Amino acid sequence: MMKASRTLGFSTCFAAVLALAACEGVDVKQQFPRNRTDGRGGSIPAPEDQPESIFGGGGFGTTIFGSGDDETAVPQGGGAVNGIGVNSYLWRASLDTMSFMPLASADPFGGVIITDWYSPPESPDERFKATIYILERQLRADGVRVAVFRQTRAGGVDWRDAQLNDRTATELEDAILTRARQLRISSLGE
Numbered sequence: 001m002m003k004a005s006r007t008l009g010f011s012t013c014f015a016a017v018l019a020l021a022a023c024e025g026v027d028v029k030q031q032f033p034r035n036r037t038d039g040r041g042g043s044i045p046a047p048e049d050q051p052e053s054i055f056g057g058g059g060f061g062t063t064i065f066g067s068g069d070d071e072t073a074v075p076q077g078g079g080a081v082n083g084i085g086v087n088s089y090l091w092r093a094s095l096d097t098m099s100f101m102p103l104a105s106a107d108p109f110g111g112v113i114i115t116d117w118y119s120p121p122e123s124p125d126e127r128f129k130a131t132i133y134i135l136e137r138q139l140r141a142d143g144v145r146v147a148v149f150r151q152t153r154a155g156g157v158d159w160r161d162a163q164l165n166d167r168t169a170t171e172l173e174d175a176i177l178t179r180a181r182q183l184r185i186s187s188l189g190e
Helices: 002-025 060-065 088-097 167-189
Strands: 103-107 112-115 126-134 144-153 159-161
Touching: 088 126, 088 167, 126 167, 144 167
Parallel strands: none
Antiparallel strands: 103 112, 112 126, 126 144, 144 159
């Protein structure tokens, strides 16, 4: 019984290899002409118009992380590039500005950066957390919003929400916008 199933398995594999080898001489361009229709009035793209893989010509990593080419790294208008759904200058400036705080999550498609709690070394009984929202694809003053949260603990017990100066979020937004302008100017000079 075992010998018969093994022989059947080898026969099946051999037949599959022969079938694939027989396809070698097929001319795809002749079999699939450029202007075909799908029977409902729509056109079917020619094989040479199809991407190299299911994720496109450069693959999955290129779509999300960029191709690495300096020419495509930042567009002329500073809009979205290579899978980043928000302004690239605001995105990089936000990451640069908030780099002193630990990063909890970053969503380049939605434009949200969330930091983890950070306690300044000079005040260990106080901690801060920030959420940065990048709202625009263009480099504009109203393209970024920052929400900052503050907690304190008295006597080393529990953390409790505390009042925060209203200017803190605005100052962080201004710092991000300043850094974004610097990045834009430096990219124009190259």
